[in-house]
Amino acid sequence: MGKVMTGARMVIEALQKEGVEVIFGYPGGAVIDIYDELYKTEGVHHVLVRHEQGAAHAADGFARSTGKVGVALVTSGPGATNTVTGIATAYMDSIPIVVLTGQVPTKLIGNDAFQEVDTTGITRPITKHNFLVKKIEDLPRILKSAFYIAKTGRPGPVLIDIPKDIQQAKGEFNYPEEIHLRSYNPVYEPHLKQIERAYQILEKAERPVFLIGGGVISSGAHEEVLELAEKLNLPITMTLMGLGSFPGDHPQSLGMLGMHGTYFANMAVANCDVLLAVGARFDDRVTGRVDAFAPMAKIIHIDIDPTSIQKNVKVDVPIVGDCKRSLQRLLEIVKAVSKPKKYWQERFKEWWEQIEIWRKRYPLSYKYDPNIIKPQFVIEKLYELTKGEAIICTEVGQNQMWTAQFYKFKKPRTLITSGGLGTMGFGFPAAIGAQMGNPNKLVIDIAGDGSIQMNIQEMATAMQERLPIKIIILNNGYLGMVRQWQELFYERRYSQVKMAVQPDFVKLAEAYGAYGMRITKPDEVEPALKKILETKTLCVLDVIIAPEEGVFPMVPAGKATTEMILV
Amino acid sequence: MSERKCTLSVLVENTPGALARIAGLFSGRGFNIDSLNVAETLDPTLSHLTLVTRGDEQIIEQIIKQLRRLIDVYKVVDVTEEGDYVEREMALIKVRAEKENREEIMRICEIFRCKIVDVSPKTYVIEVTGDQNKLQAVIELLKPMGIKELVRTGTIAMKREKKSI
Numbered sequence: 001m002g003k004v005m006t007g008a009r010m011v012i013e014a015l016q017k018e019g020v021e022v023i024f025g026y027p028g029g030a031v032i033d034i035y036d037e038l039y040k041t042e043g044v045h046h047v048l049v050r051h052e053q054g055a056a057h058a059a060d061g062f063a064r065s066t067g068k069v070g071v072a073l074v075t076s077g078p079g080a081t082n083t084v085t086g087i088a089t090a091y092m093d094s095i096p097i098v099v100l101t102g103q104v105p106t107k108l109i110g111n112d113a114f115q116e117v118d119t120t121g122i123t124r125p126i127t128k129h130n131f132l133v134k135k136i137e138d139l140p141r142i143l144k145s146a147f148y149i150a151k152t153g154r155p156g157p158v159l160i161d162i163p164k165d166i167q168q169a170k171g172e173f174n175y176p177e178e179i180h181l182r183s184y185n186p187v188y189e190p191h192l193k194q195i196e197r198a199y200q201i202l203e204k205a206e207r208p209v210f211l212i213g214g215g216v217i218s219s220g221a222h223e224e225v226l227e228l229a230e231k232l233n234l235p236i237t238m239t240l241m242g243l244g245s246f247p248g249d250h251p252q253s254l255g256m257l258g259m260h261g262t263y264f265a266n267m268a269v270a271n272c273d274v275l276l277a278v279g280a281r282f283d284d285r286v287t288g289r290v291d292a293f294a295p296m297a298k299i300i301h302i303d304i305d306p307t308s309i310q311k312n313v314k315v316d317v318p319i320v321g322d323c324k325r326s327l328q329r330l331l332e333i334v335k336a337v338s339k340p341k342k343y344w345q346e347r348f349k350e351w352w353e354q355i356e357i358w359r360k361r362y363p364l365s366y367k368y369d370p371n372i373i374k375p376q377f378v379i380e381k382l383y384e385l386t387k388g389e390a391i392i393c394t395e396v397g398q399n400q401m402w403t404a405q406f407y408k409f410k411k412p413r414t415l416i417t418s419g420g421l422g423t424m425g426f427g428f429p430a431a432i433g434a435q436m437g438n439p440n441k442l443v444i445d446i447a448g449d450g451s452i453q454m455n456i457q458e459m460a461t462a463m464q465e466r467l468p469i470k471i472i473i474l475n476n477g478y479l480g481m482v483r484q485w486q487e488l489f490y491e492r493r494y495s496q497v498k499m500a501v502q503p504d505f506v507k508l509a510e511a512y513g514a515y516g517m518r519i520t521k522p523d524e525v526e527p528a529l530k531k532i533l534e535t536k537t538l539c540v541l542d543v544i545i546a547p548e549e550g551v552f553p554m555v556p557a558g559k560a561t562t563e564m565i566l567v
Numbered sequence: 568m569s570e571r572k573c574t575l576s577v578l579v580e581n582t583p584g585a586l587a588r589i590a591g592l593f594s595g596r597g598f599n600i601d602s603l604n605v606a607e608t609l610d611p612t613l614s615h616l617t618l619v620t621r622g623d624e625q626i627i628e629q630i631i632k633q634l635r636r637l638i639d640v641y642k643v644v645d646v647t648e649e650g651d652y653v654e655r656e657m658a659l660i661k662v663r664a665e666k667e668n669r670e671e672i673m674r675i676c677e678i679f680r681c682k683i684v685d686v687s688p689k690t691y692v693i694e695v696t697g698d699q700n701k702l703q704a705v706i707e708l709l710k711p712m713g714i715k716e717l718v719r720t721g722t723i724a725m726k727r728e729k730k731s732i
Contacts, residue, residue, distance in 0.1 A: 124591055125592075183579075307629065307633050
């Protein structure tokens, strides 16, 4: 017999059973009962955001930076719809979050009641799964299932819609210790025959490339990646989501591939004869024109989600399984066969020579200008000053790509960025989540002047929680990435990308009680960065950068990745 | 790659929203549904869905994988994959049946083993069961008489038991 309690209490009890210490939310009529229980509870810290989108992104940033499940709590109707972008962002990047939404009482559902919306209907295509609770008896099992589904298999967001009368109803709280769902059985162990085939292909390779994506981070396979790459002397490239899962300063790292990837990473992939892809899903920003992507390569693809395999590119050795376990099995074979390190060094010597030629021909670069700040210079300086150890959140657009190119991420879960959905306004609320989950780490949001304005209201949240987040605005007065496309592909017709009116970001920071600073000259960059890194409060550094600086290399959309526009 | 017709047997948790998930998957990812039939199974907690779709092998593989990815989907079988299956569909056809063509309609019904399940002074309602080709044939033959209403169930299908020699 479980203890009898209200549905609202069950929610709080479940959070505690799941070890949730912090949640992000915004109260409203349909969740007052849960907030009332929260009021009586020690040990679950609630972060009051200023817009529900911020709650979803913060839960997401918390999850990305800690590996735990992030939780958001919002009311029905607009509370729920405001989280939609945040849920979709988490869904595209396979981030485990649980979103709790209030709903009008069951009797009113379907009546167009005040603040009623079909939340499960709206979020069905952007959640891994969602639930509408109709009976109090179901609530404990649904709460358990939600956390279980969110964090297992290919992780993702799960939403629970809880009508107000269910929150008020009383029932027995039998929280299952474990849960088994007959229709949901993610495969973790890879097929050993397939792993053997993969090894045989790798052993015969002459020009291999190791491509890793976000799945390596979510399965915690970074150590296995490093071991395999070093043992086999493999050149390694990362998707945006994979950055940090292999040290960016490692000599075998080719950096990011794809639309704004390095010349040498794209050339290596285009010319490789074996591509070992792990936890990556061959997004169009990675492949460019699909038929010209790794055209000579036998592709080995390890992914926990069978739908990712054979979806965009044809794969020779499909392996369904957890990235970490699959790489462990592969390493077991590598160790059993036990070829000397020299074998792999000799075998790929010529290939590495070719790659080094590409690397020298077009390294990542930009033209330094003593009169105007180049954004790449800011990122480089930030990398030096933080030794590549900070948690870096980004918004979306040029700021994101410059960060991916010039900050050499060394550890997993240190780049927090919206890869799949490309959500402007993600970075700052995500930084709030990341800082809540990592109170002793340095958390920085690299923003553009467009993106930061999309969730700038969360400055109040950060101040209320006394979070010492550093916002660095790379301010070019433009929606820079769209401007860059207009410059390159639309004959410089700059349609609606000039942000002619902007707030004074320094004064705005001050209005929120934060520290604000503006710089316009390159020699101010280092002292300003030092200053904000030392300041123990929310900081906004407004960096006026070269207005028409572009992100290069660039593969135009739909072109082969070898058709890069270089600086 | 060439397109083929594919009949999928899908066992899905009998929960609200399960059908919407499946329908949404098809519309959201641009897959086709030719017909869809849903009913209870012997186990009341599971529903059985028969879904007829089209696509090349890669698309059909994606459809099956994407269906399996849904948390509520218990089992997906491509009934058409090995070719050895039975397929049935039922139609109710309300056809104009005046003096001059009643005989003819009854003859057609006899040939195709259809049943006349309702008779009014001016119409028959005909029940026909069979595979799609048979239904199509009956419909074509009845068209000249004047079909007033036509309702079809969509296909249901089942793999044949493996025959041992």
